[in-house]
Amino acid sequence: MKRLPVGVDAYGLKPLGLSPFGLLTWASENAAEGVQFSEPPAEAEDPVFLNDLGQAARDLGLYLEWGGGQHIPFDPRSGRGIDIDAVNRKAAAQAAALGLRAIRSCSGGMMRWAAGDPPVSDYLRAMAESLAAQASMLRDFGVTLALETHFEFTTFEILRLFELCGAEPGGWLGVCLDTMNLLTMLEDPAAATRRILPWIVLAHIKDGGILEVPQGFRSFTAPAGEGIVDFASIIAALAGLERTVPLSVEDHGGDFLIPSADPSFRAKFPDLSPAEEASLRRLAVETKERMEREGLAVLDRADWPGVCRDRMSRDIEAVRRMAERA
DSSP: OOOOOEEEEGGGGGGGOOOHHHHHHHHHHTTOOEEEESSOOGGGGOHHHHHHHHHHHHHHTOEEEEEEEOOOSBOTTTOOBOOHHHHHHHHHHHHHHTTOOEEEEOOOOOGGGSTTOOOHHHHHHHHHHHHHTTHHHHHHHTOEEEEEOOSSOOHHHHHHHHHHHTOOTTSSEEEEEETTHHHHTTOOHHHHHHHHGGGEEEEEEOEEEEEEETTEEEEEEEOTTTSSOOHHHHHHHHHTSSSOOOEEEOOOOOEEEEOTTSHHHHTTOTTOOHHHHHHHHHHHHHHHHHHHHHOOOOOOGGGHHHHHHHHHHHHHHHHHHHHHHO
C-alpha cells in the first residue's frame, strides 16, 4: 500500500491574505507536500503566472491541485442560467497548462435547505445534459471534472448523475471527496467513501462531529484527528487505489443544522437507509462523548481567522501521522 502525500487546501488559509506564491511558501514551511487551489486565484488568467506558479511548486517539491469547475448549469438560488461550459473550459485549460489531470467542481449552495427548491431529479437531468456535452472538451484537455461531495448531492445522487452521463471511473468525470461534508448530507463518511471510491481523484481531508438535536442533527468541523471521521479506513481505501490521491487538508469553523426531524426535509434523502441512519446516531453518541471527555467543541466560523494558522499547521501534522499509520 503506497504512502499518500499530505498537503493543504488554500481555502482554510484565506484569512492570512497570502499571495499564491505565499501559500506555497507557507505550505513548505509547515511541512505540507502540496497545495490545492480549489478556488483558482485571479492571476490564473495570465499564462505567465501559471508557468511561474508551476515552476515555484516544482522548486519547492510541492504538488499542485486545481479547482474552478462547476456542474450545476444554473444558479440554485435565482434559477439564472450559467454557461458552465465556458467556466469549465477555462479551468480545464489552466489545469492542463499546469500539467494537472483534475479540477475540483463545486457549484455552492445548500439548496436542499431552501423552501420550494426543485427536486433533485430536475438537477440531475439538467446537469447530465450540460455535462455530457462537455465530455469531449474535458477529454481533449486530459482533465477530470471532480464533483465535490458538498452540500449539494449525496454520493448516491452523484453516482446516478455519472450513469446518466455514461461516464466511467478514470475518465472525464470524477469526485473530489470531502470527508466532513458527507456528515452534513446524512452519510457515514466511511461508507460513503466506499460507495464512490473508484471515482475519487481529489480529496479534502476534513474532520468533524455530528450531534442529535431536537430538529434532527447538527454537524460541525473539528481539528484533524479529534473528530469522529474514520480516517483510518478512508485513508487506507484511498491508498489502495491505483492512482495517487493526495490528502489535501481543509478546515474552517462553523456548524450546520440538518433538520431531518422535519418529514419534508427527511424526504429529500430517500437513499438514507435505516442502517446508515443508525450509524449516524452512533457517531453522534461518539461525538457527545468526545465533547464531554476530550473537550471537542464547535468553533464559530467568525473565530476561524484567529486560529487558522496554528490549527491548519496542526491538522497537517495530524493527517500525516494518520497516513503513516494507515
